[in-house]
Amino acid sequence: MMTTLTALCTFAAVGILLLILAYISWRGVGSLSFRFLIDSPRPVGEGGGIGNAILGSLVLLALASALGLPIGIGVGVYLSEIGSGRLAAGVRFITDTLTGIPSIVTGVFVYAIVVLPMKHFSALSGGIALALVMIPIVARTTEEMLNLVPHSLREGALALGAPQWRVTLGVVLPAAASGIATGAMLAIARVSGETAPLLFTAFGSRFFSYYLDQPIASLTVLIYNYAISPYDEWHAQAWAATLVLVTLILGINIVVRILTRRRF
Amino acid sequence: MSVARTDESLVVAGKWASWRHTLSPTGNLGDAIFRLLMLLVALFVVALVIAMVFALSTDSMLAIRRFGFRFLTSTNWNPIKGEFGALPFIYGTVMSSLIALVISVPLSLGIAVFLVEQAPPFIARPIGFLVELLAAIPSVVYGLWGIFVLAPFLRVYVEPVLARLFGWTPLFTGPITGIGLFTGGIILAIMVTPIISAVVRDVLAAVPSTQREAALALGATKWETIRVVLVNGAPGIAGAVILGLGRALGETMAVTMLIGNRPEVSLSLFAPSYTIASAIANEFTEATGDLYLSALVELGLILFLVTFIVNGFARFLVWNVTRRTGGVGRAA
Amino acid sequence: MSVYRRSIQVAALITALALLFAFSACSPKTQNVALVGAGATFPNPIYQKWVSDYQKLHPDVKIDYQSIGSGGGIKQIKEQTVDFGASDAPMKDEDLKSAPAELLHIPTVLGAVVVTYNLSGVNQPLRFSPDVIADIFLGKIKKWNDPKIVADNPGVTLPAADITVVHRSESSGTSAVFTDYLSKVSPEWKEKVGSGVQPSWPVGLGGKGNEGVTGQVKSTPNTIAYVELAYAVNNKLPVGLIKNQAGAFIAPSLESVTAAAAESIATTPEDLRVSITNAAGKDAYPISSYTYILVYKQQKDPSKGKALVDFVWWGIHDGQAVTKDPTYPYAPLPQEIVKRAENKLNSVTSGGKPIHS
Numbered sequence: 001m002m003t004t005l006t007a008l009c010t011f012a013a014v015g016i017l018l019l020i021l022a023y024i025s026w027r028g029v030g031s032l033s034f035r036f037l038i039d040s041p042r043p044v045g046e047g048g049g050i051g052n053a054i055l056g057s058l059v060l061l062a063l064a065s066a067l068g069l070p071i072g073i074g075v076g077v078y079l080s081e082i083g084s085g086r087l088a089a090g091v092r093f094i095t096d097t098l099t100g101i102p103s104i105v106t107g108v109f110v111y112a113i114v115v116l117p118m119k120h121f122s123a124l125s126g127g128i129a130l131a132l133v134m135i136p137i138v139a140r141t142t143e144e145m146l147n148l149v150p151h152s153l154r155e156g157a158l159a160l161g162a163p164q165w166r167v168t169l170g171v172v173l174p175a176a177a178s179g180i181a182t183g184a185m186l187a188i189a190r191v192s193g194e195t196a197p198l199l200f201t202a203f204g205s206r207f208f209s210y211y212l213d214q215p216i217a218s219l220t221v222l223i224y225n226y227a228i229s230p231y232d233e234w235h236a237q238a239w240a241a242t243l244v245l246v247t248l249i250l251g252i253n254i255v256v257r258i259l260t261r262r263r264f
Numbered sequence: 265m266s267v268a269r270t271d272e273s274l275v276v277a278g279k280w281a282s283w284r285h286t287l288s289p290t291g292n293l294g295d296a297i298f299r300l301l302m303l304l305v306a307l308f309v310v311a312l313v314i315a316m317v318f319a320l321s322t323d324s325m326l327a328i329r330r331f332g333f334r335f336l337t338s339t340n341w342n343p344i345k346g347e348f349g350a351l352p353f354i355y356g357t358v359m360s361s362l363i364a365l366v367i368s369v370p371l372s373l374g375i376a377v378f379l380v381e382q383a384p385p386f387i388a389r390p391i392g393f394l395v396e397l398l399a400a401i402p403s404v405v406y407g408l409w410g411i412f413v414l415a416p417f418l419r420v421y422v423e424p425v426l427a428r429l430f431g432w433t434p435l436f437t438g439p440i441t442g443i444g445l446f447t448g449g450i451i452l453a454i455m456v457t458p459i460i461s462a463v464v465r466d467v468l469a470a471v472p473s474t475q476r477e478a479a480l481a482l483g484a485t486k487w488e489t490i491r492v493v494l495v496n497g498a499p500g501i502a503g504a505v506i507l508g509l510g511r512a513l514g515e516t517m518a519v520t521m522l523i524g525n526r527p528e529v530s531l532s533l534f535a536p537s538y539t540i541a542s543a544i545a546n547e548f549t550e551a552t553g554d555l556y557l558s559a560l561v562e563l564g565l566i567l568f569l570v571t572f573i574v575n576g577f578a579r580f581l582v583w584n585v586t587r588r589t590g591g592v593g594r595a596a
Numbered sequence: 597m598s599v600y601r602r603s604i605q606v607a608a609l610i611t612a613l614a615l616l617f618a619f620s621a622c623s624p625k626t627q628n629v630a631l632v633g634a635g636a637t638f639p640n641p642i643y644q645k646w647v648s649d650y651q652k653l654h655p656d657v658k659i660d661y662q663s664i665g666s667g668g669g670i671k672q673i674k675e676q677t678v679d680f681g682a683s684d685a686p687m688k689d690e691d692l693k694s695a696p697a698e699l700l701h702i703p704t705v706l707g708a709v710v711v712t713y714n715l716s717g718v719n720q721p722l723r724f725s726p727d728v729i730a731d732i733f734l735g736k737i738k739k740w741n742d743p744k745i746v747a748d749n750p751g752v753t754l755p756a757a758d759i760t761v762v763h764r765s766e767s768s769g770t771s772a773v774f775t776d777y778l779s780k781v782s783p784e785w786k787e788k789v790g791s792g793v794q795p796s797w798p799v800g801l802g803g804k805g806n807e808g809v810t811g812q813v814k815s816t817p818n819t820i821a822y823v824e825l826a827y828a829v830n831n832k833l834p835v836g837l838i839k840n841q842a843g844a845f846i847a848p849s850l851e852s853v854t855a856a857a858a859e860s861i862a863t864t865p866e867d868l869r870v871s872i873t874n875a876a877g878k879d880a881y882p883i884s885s886y887t888y889i890l891v892y893k894q895q896k897d898p899s900k901g902k903a904l905v906d907f908v909w910w911g912i913h914d915g916q917a918v919t920k921d922p923t924y925p926y927a928p929l930p931q932e933i934v935k936r937a938e939n940k941l942n943s944v945t946s947g948g949k950p951i952h953s
Contacts, residue, residue, distance in 0.1 A: 002487045003382050009374025010383075013457055014394045020401065020409050027412075043644040044830065045923065074305030082299050083306065091306045093576075094313050100575030101316070101568060102514025104541045108548065108564045109316045112323055119676045121632070135309060163290065165298030193402025196516040196541070200549045203634075205660050206644075215632060215660065220404050224517060227408040228803070230810035230831045235412070242405050253400050257393060343767065344792035411815065419816070439758035441816050443801055525765035525802030536801045546804055550668035550767045552691060552793065557671075 063127025076142020126202025363449025635669015667767020
């Protein structure tokens, strides 16, 4: 009886997931074509595609990774290998705080410190906003992964007379590399679905663009704009764009899962 | 260095050495640079968060000065007249999150108990992964699905039934549109379930197996044993729930697309409502006038502070339970 | 170890690429000009068409127009985050004063704000008196079969369903035009709600942009809303007839909107900021409006300034022909207004020199 109830809860959740995925596939596949993937948007009724949004999302992710990964990993190294006492506790606390900040608030912050001074919505500001979302996730996974590296490894290297920086970069980080890499991939998957912080940073564009100081399109903002629009044609495109995005995100999640076979 | 020397270069070298030693116990130069660099990166992140609080506070000063505490208690949001009250947004944010928790908490407990206590590992692993995947779906995709699947479904099949059964309470009255607090709460419930259930699973797994064995040894049934485990993990479970609350409070896109975007305090769950995050998403790029913008930033500040407190409290609770066994809280 | 090396290499590569981007890819260096505009959703369909047509004629000019709402257009041009703004409601005096430099209003086309609804079983267009519209949006008329609606529509069977009002959630020129009209025809509306880009709506759901409102109406039964005509037409939604000052029920059309504009041409002020709602003519559609592009009189960047002026110039001349296409149910500017808009464009300068001559 009890088991039936709990099993029901579980299968309700799984059922909803499958329902959503099935619906996305069903609605999305119809409008998906090679042309759709490389074309840019056109006025309603003239077709068009999401090529510029895919490129835009990739540029934003590259920017966010270039900024977010080094900083996030650096903080993780600091927390695990260097910091101690109150200062480290403070940094850890602040990093956790950053995790909990709603991404829309991050967007407001980046608008105030990047968009207004630059006088332009820009890919750069979008990348910074996404990096801010990424940093705490990467920092905490890095710290956890480094903590899993056995102490004997560090002690052995130090005993051989290696300075700490060489031990950290040459022994400890490599030992945790695959864990950190999967953490980084999950962080990328997570921010690739972010919409709210891009609304008033990267803004949106109807053209192909890779200029960092210009507004840039992204899949998520495109999906949002098309979803709330009244046009059937745009709805169909929103579903197809969603199929692309969700395939990417779930793909990363599943690959990471297979690679790590994380216990739980 | 105990002997006083006048040679200037040695004094400089001495300062260097002490600088190196404060940074690195071995005094190795490479270590000092490395440690300094990592420290700077860490402090940079700290500075960012401080800058965030600072920017939000200074930019909302205008509204704070003008309205004071009235901002939190006034229901009047009227940009034309320059009147701004946050209560409708606070109400919408809290109510939609509460609806989400009411649905999600029992569901998540069920999932966690099933996966940790009942299902064999070859079922628990893949199924657990599928539940976690729910958290990977982007908010805007939930919104899209909500507009075209969930809202029409609720409008046609669920809300009329609720109105017929519970129409005598003020909770289920008014026009049935499929868009409103109720739909917003349900989509949030789906979104926080994987988060709450994941943390509860960690918490349950951290309850020592000796507890279960002791209960079983005393002749407890399977269900009574689970109750013992649940009671033992209660603070951690509370933490998981509050963590889910923190996430629900700040959710933006899906809610914006489904809640109706109307600043009004209405008892009916069918009525349109508005959350803090949605208000910022909708109005921030279009707010003309400094006071209006300042009021929106103040909303952001409120959201920041509330999620900050809620998350801090949740982490404290979860950490208290999981540290006993050294388990790592996978706090999302 | 090798995984680690490779990931370091990949990271280095990504960073290098990003830096390369940062140094090489800032601002287009070629002859191409990129303009960013944002604002009104009301003219968005025709603006997108203009942009797409203009690009074919001038491949070197790239114009990106984002429909975020008129309030957004006014705000972003004031913040100078865009090259041009767009709004249906003329800017208020205090907004103009707080802008960093002198802004010009260039009217581009005329349009109609229409009352649209989602009501199954009703096939002919409904008729609305001004006070009925006001009462519906005030929340005083709650049912579709209210005697007041029935009185306007003899012979039509209306359902006993609850009315769900849909309005804009963000600051909008369409809202400003609609509430400007309601304030003129209903003293109660004027007193309780007033007019502006973002009034405090007494009832209803909020949708974002003309797109969002139309989407909401289309997907939700028994709704009523106000949107720009193009959105109703292109989504095959019904359009209500509105009783004008002369007492006739008028459908929005190129002719009835042109008629509404005709009577105020002579009285249009120098800066072209004018409201043409509730026009007196017997053929005039009462909720009509100009829509404007907002540009700075002094352009900082001469090449951008030239591209912008050329584009708008094209819009108010060749671009007007688009209104012949029924997909874009806007009305062309009256000739007199085109002349005056030309003068405005001719007054735009960069570095002290006129851009267009």
